Amino acid sequence: MRAATDADPVVSVRGMRMSYGSVDVLTRVDLDVRPGEVVCLLGPNGAGKTTTIEILEGFRLPSAGQVRVLGEDPATAGDAWRARVGVVLQSWRDHARWTPRRLLTSLGGYFLPYSTPECPRPYDVDHLLGTVGLGEHADRRIGTLSGGQRRRLDVAVGIIGRPELLFLDEPTAGFDPQARRDFHELVHRLSDLEGTTILLTTHDLAEAEKLADRILILDGGRIVADGSADELTRRVAGTAEVRWMQGSERFVHPTADVVGFVRQLFEQHGDELTDLEVRKASLEDTYLAMVQRSEVPTTARLQEVAR
């Protein structure tokens, strides 16, 4: 194993395929995640987001392809590798009799043998409880926490070992707007202050736009788009819509060159124009365009295969 440098991707996947029996969930996935990046995996239900992330976590074996996470194959990587990776799991009813403080102390303990002076592990439990906003609930029974509080505890459990790479699968599903905002701040803080590399999946486009340095759109078992929210939006033809009234008639025209088009409009019609409005294409438009474009009629949309 050679020492990782900054140039080495944290996650590197080439030609990853996954099939359950005769059903192909992932047909060919190639992706890279660089150190310190926040990458969001976006895609419709059944696109293979969860499968992808579970392969990278080492919880599932791909049918084919090369997978490297922190320089190792997650399927065979050992406990020292495990100590550098954080996984945020969705809790449900586990540890109901425990308290957040007790659980974090217990689970955090496993990282102690992997502590180094540069990277002391695990985080201090009280500090972490404060960071995720559970300070005042530290000694309550977990079974009595609200849904949002539980999810914050899940995040705390995922990052207790000060991971270099953090996986989050639909972290904000079921959050109220306040909890969602708090969570976004937490992700920013992890990424900015700790330099944690983060890979998350979501359905929520606004969330992807807000959090991610880079967005990957997964559809039909492969990556159909890769870039920042801006880049992706620019890539779809007609990134803006110009609407105007001319007399009593309403016009709509999609264009990539808003300034040029509007100048021309003024030159041609001048004073006749009323109600001019320019609407930039949203990430949502882009996403729908990308997903539709990749759609092959024969590709059956799969339900998330739960096995």
Next chain:
Amino acid sequence: MNPTRHAIGLGLRRGWTEFVLSLRSPQDQGFYLFTAVGTLLFLWFNRDNELEGTGLMYPTYALPSILGALLAFGVVIGPAFALAMEREDGTLLRHKALPHGMQGYVTGQLTFHSLSLFPSLLTILVPSFLLFDGLMHGGAAGWFTVVWVVVLGLLATLPLGMILGSIVPSTQKVGTWGMLPVVVLTAISGIFFPIQSLWGWVQGVAQAFPTYWIGLGLRSAFLPDSAVTLELGDSWRTGPTVAVLVAWALVGALLTPRVLRRMARRQSGSQVEAAREASLQWVH
């Protein structure tokens, strides 16, 4: 710092925490109370029955067997349920995501279920000694026998519970896969009536499993020597008792890590998610 030893230390502490939390939980207190009251009532209503030709009262004869059955039952069904449930609720997955987490988890399970044996046996043993006379004929040597039979019984049956919990498809199936065979086995193991009253082949089946031997070992500790005539071959068969229990313990120690590893390999988030959805359908 050796990570494996460290994880086992964390597991021991986890088991102790689970045990303390269980003692404080009204649900578990209720379970212990229910088992104890049920057993004591059964013995109380049979307190004047004398076993023919032995001069032994029924509670004297039945108590050691019942303790043996509770041990075998609790130590198999307890971990089976716990493991099946914690596979579904994500407890196990959380540990799988930790370095050496599975070692800590399994240590925690073994610790917790071993400790849980104490309240379940003591809640019956202590009131029984207050309510009935002449229960222990073996004296100090008898108590010593109780200790080694319980320890060997634990080692022989605990792995079975872990294996069962690893292979059942869902928590709901622990009843059919686990409870049913264990109840049948208990019924034919000479707990409630002497094993001689059963057909020969049934006696053979019973003697292949640990439950019968745990009961026999405990009877040899509690009962007077004259009661040996109620046993097969008119002997306490101490040697074979040790041999059978040790054999089961060895098989368990060899097999359990493999089964656990195989089960853990298959754990993933979508599995937990599927179980959650299935359980919500059960509720609604």
